[in-house]
Amino acid sequence: MKQKLSVVKIGGNIIEDVQGLSHLLELFSQMDGHKILVHGGGKKATEIGNKLGVEAKMTNGRRITDSQSLDVAIMVYGGLVNKKIVAQLQALHCNTIGMSGADGNSIIAHKRPVKEIDFGLVGDVDSINSNNIASLLKAEFTPVFCALSHDGKGQLFNTNADTIAAELASGMSNEFETTLYYCFEKKGVLQNIDDENSVIQHIDSKNYKELIAKGTIADGMLPKMHNCFQALQNNVKQVCIGDSEMLQGTTTNFTTLTL
Known part of the structure; x- marks a missing residue:
């Protein structure tokens, strides 16, 4: 029988909210079994980049990463945000x-091919x-x-944190019974964007297309x-989307996804 593994991705708005x-980190530290945390830090990277004179470049809501922007991402994601989270979790005895992705040769990637952008x-x-x-x-x-x-040849890449979480959950699913959690400020996927409780x-996969x-x-x-859904197709048992309370296991008010 496979051991259980929880892969938890933190949304950017939560990272910016100290309390x-x-x-969330307190709830994460209390989760049973093996677990992995994934984070980005785009808002903090934009803030630090502006202070350093490196302006964020966006197109259709997606970040363009030149060499200077990558340096900022490495500093902020791999340094500032990551180490603060690690220190907080150590204080919680986790x-x-x-x-x-370069540490332990954990996540191999290639540069996104140029199409329209x-x-x-x-x-x-x-x-x-x-x-x-x-x-x-x-x-x-x-x-x-x-x-x-990273590409295994010395080049680091900026990679979407949602994608990294899904790929980690998928990649570990052969050995573990894996559940993927996307934690953000909403309670789940909403029927009505203006109603927090909907x-x-x-x-x-059926009502996904309808929605x-x-x-x-x-x-x-x-x-x-x-x-x-890509994670579910790659043997991840279940995906959950909601706020941090779903990690506590005492609420059912979040969105679960299955095939």
């Missing part, structure tokens, strides 16, 4: 280890080194991954949901 982040030094994931990550988990470490991957409690056709799932939720 919200502290509460033995964490901060990771990028050149996203620069943005990586699309090729593979997860599940053996090395499993070794850390079995040694009772809890990896905390930032949103950086949570859609279950989405499968897209109706426009209920749109904009920034589309790529997140794509990652969710």
Whole structure:
């Protein structure tokens, strides 16, 4: 019987909320079994970049990563945000280890091919080194991954944190019974964006298509949901979307996704 593994991705608004982040990390530290935390830090990278004179470049809501922007991402994701989270979790007696995709050769990627837009030094994931990550988990470490991957040839890439979480959950699913959690400031996927309590409690591949056709799932939720269903197709047992309270296991008011 496979051991259970929880992969938890923290949304950017939670990272910026000191009290919200502290509460989430406390709940995360109390989760049973093996676990992995994944975070980005785009808002903080924009803030620090502006102070350094490196302006964020965006197109259709997506970040363009040139060499200077990548340096800022490495500093902020791999340094500032990652180490603060690791230190907070250590204070909660959760033995964490901060990771990028280069550490332990964990996440191999390639530069995103140029089609209509050149996203620069943005990586699309090729593979997860599940053996090395499993070794850390079995040694009772809890990896905390930032949103950086690498190509194995010395080049780091900025990679979407939602994607990294989905790829980690998928890559570890052969050895573990894996559940993927996307934690953000909402209670789940909402039927009505203006009603915080209109949570859609279950989405499968059938009503997923219906919700897209109706426009209920749109904009920034589309790529997140794509990652969710891609993970489910790669043997992830279940995906959950909601606020930090779902990690406590005492609420059912969040969205679960299955095939």
